[in-house]
Amino acid sequence: MHTPVNHPARPIYRAIGGLAGLYLVLFGVLGIITCAGNDVLAQDDTRVLGQGTNLGFSLVSVLLGILVLAGTLLGRNIDVMINQWLSYLLMAVGLAGLAFLRTEANIFNFSIPTVIVIMVLGLVLLLVGMYGKVGTDEERDAWQKARLVL
Template sequence: MAHIPVNHPMRPLYRTLAGLIGLYILVFGIISLTQTWGDPLFDRGDVTVLGLRTNLAFSIVSTLYGAVLFVGALIGNNVEHLINLAGGLIFILGGLAMLIVLRTDANILNFSMTNVIVSFVFGLLVLTAGLYDKVGTSEDVEAEERYRRNAVPTPTSSGE
């Protein structure tokens, strides 16, 4: 983790971006919950909300996941940093898993190719936000700068 910048100047932009993604997922989850309420949990129907296919299970997951991302953006600090790192990886791995099972009966979250692409894009954006939103003290910033400048050891003469 020594290569992750501390107090990056563009941190507010990344925090806002992650918060907006979390808000979108939360709104998507709530709307899709209202659209799929009463359907079977893992239904494979044609319910589409905000351009993404969904079912009741995906609605519940999206609502919880969006709430965690959005609340993390509101809290800020290193809580947001850890949530964004983990959240970005979950998005990417979830998209990859759903891509693998896209046209099989194992597609329990009713993903379409659009869902997979959105999952990858959101995952990359949230992961990028997680890489640049770490907060630290001025001592942490100085230590990171010293590490970055001295990361490549220089050969010293041994007096031979």
């Protein structure tokens, strides 16, 4: 009951979520173009927008970006659910990428800038997911009352 319902800045947060999805798609497409001809999980010095990547992570980025954009276009709290779950996924992937950075387990060819961008995108999607919820007037009033009690 602590998540805001019908927040006044909801359209702005929704647009920010769309921009995060657009960034993921752009990064993925540029990565696919740059990594064309390489192995899917190559561990080399390929950089796109200053971030380490390979064909596998570029494809994953495109899929996640399309999912975020689809949720943003659909709305109706579907975007809230997608943004929140993908934010948790991105932060887990970012932490795993940081843990495996200089090992053979770095299958997505992460670098420090990649980890930073993934973590920031995860936090942005979490913010967007928490403030983009749409509800009825009764749900909004219940949230207001719960907020005032705290």
